[in-house]
Amino acid sequence: MPTTAGDTGDRIEALLGQLPDGRGKQVAEELVRVVVGMYGEGLERIAGLVTEDVLLRLAGDDLVAGLLVLHDLHPVDVDTRIQRALDEVRPYLGSHAGGVEYLGVDADGTARLRLEGNCQGCPSSTLTVKMAIEGAITRAAPEVAGVEVEGVTPEPEPVPLQVGMGPPDGWHAPEPSGSRWSAVPEPGPPTGRPVAVRIDGVDVLLCSVRGTLYAYRDSCAACGSGLAESTLAGSVLTCAGCDARFDVRLAGKGLDDGGRHLDPLPLLSDSDGVRVALPAAVTS
Structure with a gap:
């Protein structure tokens, strides 16, 4: 529901x-x-x-x-809500985000940010920004038209992390450093539960939230059990084994314990279908 x-x-x-x-x-x-x-x-x-x-x-x-x-009745202005959302997600980003500067919302309604410190230029910041920062801002300020972040260095080509944001015709995904792209089976229609699949020997959990597909290792960060029987309410995934809650739009951030989070896997949708990046050490 x-x-x-x-x-x-x-x-x-x-x-x-x-x-x-x-x-x-x-x-x-x-x-x-x-x-x-x-x-x-x-x-x-x-x-x-x-x-x-x-x-x-x-x-x-x-x-x-x-x-x-x-209905334009929220008592907190959009800038304050975005700042608060960033403050909440910063502890989770840890060393992967040396600093995130909020630049404001432009005339087109796009929230603009800049990565600073040791996060700028880091290839892993693509996953961090798209899943954690963008998710936090969208949740806190759904009226923004989009999120643009300066200082993000793709690896080595832009790799979309959300299904539906496909690259131009003829573009082919490069092999991610230390990993490779593997085909993702069709998850089927939304059922209120995640879908667990095994891809090249890896247990993967697929979560569909408002038309966007997210992928994680199928393992609860709190109890270690599989998450196939868990429930998915909006973006909140609740483990059936221990009731631990995670936000799949915020890179799997733990809602009960901010120090715990699911292990996200990058997704790509292009002319070859939907694929997930799995570590080469596992898929070899």
Whole structure:
């Protein structure tokens, strides 16, 4: 079941997209607009009646925060929310991110950042930025149009980490240093659970979140058990063995213990299909 306003919006759009063109679809779209407008007006009245402290506490809930953003009622400005999101993710980045400077949101609605220190120029920063930093900003400020980061050095060509962001026609992925690309089987339709597959002798966990596919080693960072029977609610993966929670959009960051995280694997979608980078020492 969707756990954020964004998830619900995506679901509504998908359902409307399945309707045939005609009067029925027009009525359904108008119904959605009326209901959204009614809830927006109700939220605006509530925001005007409660104290600022109460409104801030309400905004601490991801679902409520998404609704407040949707109706331009969030009590915290976008710059502050992005700064706070970066502060939360920095401890997880550790030595992989010597510094992340937030430059602001430009006129096109794109959040811009710059990597500093020992993170700048490091090939591994591509994975760090795309999965951890971008995920944190998108979650805290869903209204931004995108995230651009200066100082990211690809390895040695740009390698998309999200399915659907494919490279130009004719482009072929280079072999990642110390690893190789292996084909990923079709995970099937979303079921509310991750999909465990074995690829070239490696147990891989595939998680689909709002149309984006993420891959991890199939091992809980807390108890070491496999995660095939775990649940996936939005971006939160909960281990069936120990109830440990991880955010798959934040490079597998532990939500109960920030010192623990899943082991992410880069994904690539191009003319050869969907592939995952597995360590050469394992796949050989």
